[in-house]
Ligand SMILES: O=C(O)C1=C[C@@H](OP(=O)(O)O)[C@@H](O)[C@H](O)C1
């Protein structure tokens with residue numbers, strides 16, 4: 350076992366603009382995609398609350414997961430690499446305060462850890478990037494307050510965004526919480542993940558108008574159940590977690606299917622085929638919807654064994670789709686829509702205004718900058734085909750905006766991407782992997798990114 354060296358979770362310096370490579374021909378690539386951010390960060394939290402040591406294999410190593418590991422260490426867990434960098438050995442300890450949690454721009458860290466911090470025996474202060482202070486937190490903090498947990502801002506007020514301090518008193522009684530999770534499913538997941546450790550468990554009821562990203566809540570429930578936690582989710586929008594131990598287990602992560610989607614989408618833009626091995630037969634990842642979306646936009650999709658392959662001939666059709674279950678896929682689908690032969694309407698995604706950046710505004714601004722036609726609606730965007738040209742695309746510290754710009758650049762010469770390093774949030778190797786995938790274009794060397 351090696352000493353804990355999880356890299357610096359500090360945000361990489363923006364650096365120069367990155368010239369997005371155009372594809373020289375049809376692709377023929379196999380891309381090994383690292384582990385899922387959402388699974389890795391759930392398993393890290395659950396392992397830190399468990400009744401013994403666990404090993405997480407195939408864990409994603411990225412800014413968001415390193416921030417999560419560092420935060421759990423600050424709260425008392427031991428987390429070490431175990432041989433491979435992607436193998437993490439988690440040894441729980443008593444949840445300890447005082448502590449400081451650096452959230453970066455990670456929704457999973459800022460929403461999943463306040464309930465864990467409430468179990469600590471001291472104050473736990475949370476802060477993050479400037480942009481993180483704009484992300485909604487109110488319902489999860491109000492939910493904790495309704496359970497008797499003290500959460501205050503620097504002036505002793507009631508915060509609804511970062512920064513804030515959770516005053517841990519060594520335990521939480523638990524009970525029932527009503528909250529509006531229409532701005533983020535992570536409010537629900539964040540309360541459920543620690544709830545088995547509350548004295549009386551927890552009932553969470555969503556009372557808002559819409560509930561985005563339900564697969565992510567199902568992922569939370571599945572991860573907890575696999576660790577022996579009893580959860581009743583038989584009624585819509587109500588989750589009841591019984592108090593009890595969380596079992597330590599060794600687990601293997603699936604590849605991140607939302608990150609895989611960008612590579613698979615490249616086959617539609619450049620033509621040719623892109624394959625992703627390790628595709629799970631069953632999964633709660635929202636990114637699993639990507640193949641059917643790519644098929645609807647003109648790709649041919651084949652799952653052989655565990656290898657997902659998407660083949661394109663350069664044709665991209667527009668799409669009219671409600672993406673509220675899989676909002677993470679929006680920048681990828683929007684990039685394809687900007688290159689399509691017919692209009693697209695992406696609906697059900699008003700909550701994307703609270704993601705890494707306001708993604709509806711960011712997509713509209715940047716597609717327009719590239720010569721495209723994109724307008725916001727009340728709950729999404731409409732994109733109409735128009736000839737695109739090169740430009741310096743702003744990415745707003747949003748990994749998925751950077752990846753979407755790279756996708757456009759495959760076909761449109763002269764696309765420059767500001768701060769490609771922002772992809773480190775979930776895929777530090779993105780630019781290298783992308784270059785290798787393109788190196789695989791017919792007639793050139795390469796093939797496995
Ligand atoms: O719980 C999770 O791991 C996530 C839930 C979703 O958040 P929202 O419900 O805020 O969209 C998703 O977009 C995010 O990337 C990851």
Ligand SMILES: C=C(OP(=O)(O)O)C(=O)O
Nearest residue numbers: 454455456457677704705
């Ligand atoms: C919304 C996202 O991230 P976060 O987990 O920070 O909410 C995302 O990765 O698309």
